[in-house]
Amino acid sequence: xxxxxxxxxxxxxxxxxxxxxxxxxxxxxxxxxxxxxxxxxxxxxxxxxxxxxxxxxxxxxxxxxxxxxxxxxxxxxxxxxxxxxxxxxxxxxxxxxxxxxxxxxxxxxxxxxxxxxxxxxxxxxxxxxxxxxxxxxxxxxxxxxxxxxxxxxxxxx
Numbered sequence: 001x002x003x004x005x006x007x008x009x010x011x012x013x014x015x016x017x018x019x020x021x022x023x024x025x026x027x028x029x030x031x032x033x034x035x036x037x038x039x040x041x042x043x044x045x046x047x048x049x050x051x052x053x054x055x056x057x058x059x060x061x062x063x064x065x066x067x068x069x070x071x072x073x074x075x076x077x078x079x080x081x082x083x084x085x086x087x088x089x090x091x092x093x094x095x096x097x098x099x100x101x102x103x104x105x106x107x108x109x110x111x112x113x114x115x116x117x118x119x120x121x122x123x124x125x126x127x128x129x130x131x132x133x134x135x136x137x138x139x140x141x142x143x144x145x146x147x148x149x150x151x152x153x154x155x156x157x
Contacts, residue, residue: 004085008071011091014044017100018093019107021131021143024073024084031076034148036089036131039070040104046070049107051130053120061117063110090143099140107134115157124154132156 012018018041025031037050048070051062068074073084094100106113114133116125128151135141136156145152 005069005071008086008088011088012041012044012046013093014041016093016095017042017098017104018091019100019103019141020091021089021141022071022086023089023149024086027074028076031084032148033150034146035074035127036145036149037127038107038131038134040107041093042101042104047108049110051114051117051120051125051127053126059111059117061111062120063114063117089145090141092141099138103134103138103141106137122150124151125156126151126154128152129154129156 011020020039021036022039023034023036026033026035037048040047040049048066048068050064050067052064053062055062056064056067071086073086076082076084092100092103111117114130116129119125128145128149132145132152133156135143135145
């Protein structure tokens with residue numbers, strides 16, 4: 001296990017609800033942009049949630065659950081199986097009486113709650129639109145996405 005992943009593993013608290021937001025550079029040649037995903041921890045049960053440009057054959061949408069290890073970035077390019085390093089953007093944690101289980105449930109219901117699971121465009125809706133949609137619903141999750149998250153401003157109906 002590499003150092004970066006060990007550091008992220010150390011953040012996991014098996015007796016808490018946690019929602020982590022990670023990102024990495026997007027595919028080359030637009031790697032100055034960012035690709036985000038959520039990692040959910042429900043009392044030690046870890047899952048990764050993200051929207052990708054490709055179609056998930058299991059659910060025929062752009063929503064992927066546990067398609068990659070939780071702390072692994074996406075491929076550097078479409079063709080090379082080397083991965084960008086993940087970076088923690090922010091996280092929120094709490095017990096079963098906090099807002100965090102509600103955020104977790106909202107993300108776990110993404111197929112129902114996110115209206116653009118079946119659409120993906122460079123400028124939005126895209127992975128950044130998906131993440132911003134969650135952040136907009138839960139202002140307690142105090143993360144502000146930078147300009148590198150193209151598509152974050154796409155309006156979700």
